[in-house]
Amino acid sequence: MTERAITSQDSQQQILTIIKLIPAGRVATYGQIAKLAGLPKNARQVGSILKNVSDPDVPWFRVVNSKGEISERGNGESQLVQRDVLDDEGVQFTRTGAVDLSRFLWEPT
């Protein structure tokens, strides 16, 4: 059988696949996803990919930073959407506008 080098595109695909596994009503952190994808040091890359992604099956709104906050981005519009959708799914926000990770962090099975 033929071998093939692991390309960065594979990694990106891998990351997107992981994100698709996050169940509704739960969130995951960038670092967690990076680790699950086998790229423990690439949390930033996860965000970088989410910035571009076009695939509608990827629930990018279920991804938050290590503090449970919705990460900053130039255009605050999608942040509002993210917060709204998560709220609809039952993910509650604290007074400071963060998700309570001890209750809503996704625990892969």
Next chain:
DNA sequence: AAGGTGACTTTTC
């Protein structure tokens, strides 16, 4: 090709 950037995380103080 080399250096700046960032939807991050962890450590330090």
Next chain:
DNA sequence: TGAAAAGCCACCT
């Protein structure tokens, strides 16, 4: 407890 600095590394110029 919380802000600031350091660490990281694929992408983009």
